[in-house]
Amino acid sequence: MRKIRGEEWKPVPSVAGYEVSxxxxxxxxxxxxxxxxxxxxxxxxHLVFNAKIEVGWFTTKRxxxxxxxxxxxxxMPEMRxxxxxxxxxxxxxxxIELETMSTIMKKVLK
Known part of the structure; x- marks a missing residue:
């Protein structure tokens, strides 16, 4: 896997064993x-990947x-x-920005 300058990696809290940059x-x-x-x-x-959560079981994550x-x-999980x-x-x-659903609707309906 190639390294890219300035790229930072952190674990994905909702899927053990995976990191995102x-x-x-x-x-x-x-x-x-x-x-x-x-x-x-x-x-x-949307860009997605398949994450293995246990033997034989996968979940699709955005x-x-x-x-x-x-x-x-x-x-927070309820944020969009x-x-x-x-x-x-x-x-x-x-x-990326975190928004509530009502804030997103206001942006879309402008």
Whole structure:
């Protein structure tokens, strides 16, 4: 896995054994290091990845939400992730805001 200058990694609180970077990349921890987890475009155009939660069981997680969980202070599960530039594939921490549903509706209906 290539290193990128300025990239910071933090664990994803909701999925054990996975880390997300400030640039929106995902990796899984193995015995002898880390391996990048491929992300793909899921329903609604959001960037997602499949996380193994136990033997034979996977869950699909949105990359932007995992970045928010790891990097945004004050993250709460009921908060919504708002991508500032509207690009659902740009999951960098500097492109993410946490909003309530009512605040998002006000932005959309302007």
């Amino acid at each position: 400030s640039l929106g990349r995902v990796r899984k921890e193995y015995l002898h290091g880390y391996k990048e987890v491929p992300a793909h475009v899921g329903t609604g155009g 990359v932007a939400r995992c970045v928010a969980e790891a990097f945004c202070p004050g993250f 992730v708002w991508l500032k530039d509207g690009n659902k594939k740009n999951c960098r921490v500097d492109n």
